Amino acid sequence: MMETLLAQNIVLSDKDFYRISDLVYEHCGINLHTGKKELVRARLAKLLRQRNFKTFQKYIKYVFADKNGKEFSILIDSLSTNLTSFFREKQHFDFLREKFLPLLMERKRKNRNFRIRVWSAGCSSGEEPYSIAITLLEEVAGQGRWDVKILATDISTTILDTARKGVYGPKRIAPLSGMQKNKYLMMHRVNREKVFEIAGSVRNIVIFKHLNLMKDWPIKAPLDFIFCRNVMIYFDKPTQQSLVNRFWDLLDSGGILFTGHSESLTGINHKFNYVQPTIYMKP
Ligand SMILES: C[S@@+](CC[C@H](N)C(=O)[O-])C[C@H]1O[C@@H](n2cnc3c(N)ncnc32)[C@H](O)[C@@H]1O
CATH class of the missing domain: 1.10.155.10 (Chemotaxis receptor methyltransferase CheR, N-terminal domain)
Structure with a gap:
């Protein structure tokens, strides 16, 4: 006070x-x-x-x-604002599950390419990449020999430490279903309080790295989809424009860029196809 x-x-x-x-x-x-x-x-x-x-x-x-x-x-x-949550903007995860992943897997199977590469750019305390990982484990894993990796980056080293720990309180894990909690979280008690730790199966497919979006991106193309949500809103138009161009370069043809709820690409010069609000496909 x-x-x-x-x-x-x-x-x-x-x-x-x-x-x-x-x-x-x-x-x-x-x-x-x-x-x-x-x-x-x-x-x-x-x-x-x-x-x-x-x-x-x-x-x-x-x-x-x-x-x-x-x-x-x-x-x-x-x-900077680190606000995030598990399965934030649920429509993105529904789109992955119902529309994008089945088609992506079918296309990749035909080409005998079993690799799925994802980037969570501005991942904050980890809820976003872990939500992507859970979605991928549910939809992809257990169906043969898929090799799935999610690169999760942020400029803040402090927030990345939290993300790597992957331990969340009961309120934060509320968006997960009962089944997801049982399967992908381990409950511990710290001073009698319940905390939930992300299970190894989820951690194993997420790699956290420090990365400033304004600098070089040592990332190997092609990526299947990129989440850059609620980050570009803090940047001015020229910076957003340059980021969108760079995302384009990294994505595979048919790849998807997900942006945050108030970050449409209106006013930005781009060649993405509009799929639905905040979901853009590289043709
Ligand atoms: C509001 S959070 C969004 C978290 C998550 N993407 C979501 O939508 O729930 C914004 C994140 O972007 C990160 N950020 C801001 N500027 C950045 C930059 N230049 N490079 C990388 N990350 C940045 C912040 O540290 C913060 O963790």
Whole structure:
């Protein structure tokens, strides 16, 4: 309470706000326009208090001086939104199950290609790639010799640690069905509280890696589908345009790009076929 009150008193000048927003934009493409100034102030003021900085100027100087970039990562973490959930935007998983995977598998079987490659770009704390993995295990595994891998990447090392641990509280796992909970989660007790750990069968097909979408992507094409959901919304149009072009290059013909609920490709130059809202196919 006291900390919140004190944090409210730290002033963020326009000059300091622009220094922060320029730095964040250059590094990770997140577009902090002037409308976000109060949000930036509120989120960073807490960080300043915790680290005993009295002014933004002193804090910014410290961030710039920190050559290993650790403090900068902490700054980015506190400004970016990691909100996610299991089977978020259920229509994407229904589409995979009912429409896309049966056709993909049929096509691949004919070509005797049993490899399925997926990318969850901006995977946050892991719920998205684990939901994809469960869907693939249910639809694909157990049907012969499929080789399935999901690459899950994020810019935040802290959130990736959480994702790799793969341990979630009871509320977070609520979207899973009873059968999925039994099959793909292991229940433990920590200080009498129930927690649920992602089972090995799911973990084994997910590989977490640190990746900044603004930099190089050391990823082998072709991919069968890409989830980049609720990430591009933080970027400006030119950055979104460049990402969409790069996703196109990585996808196989017939591959799918899934975007977040408020991220249509309207206003972006692209050659994808529209399948249904937020689902795009490379012809
Ligand atoms: C709101 S979460 C979305 C999580 C998940 N895709 C979903 O829809 O539930 C956005 C994620 O994008 C990540 N992110 C933001 N900028 C990024 C960048 N330049 N490169 C990689 N990841 C980034 C954030 O760290 C955060 O975990």
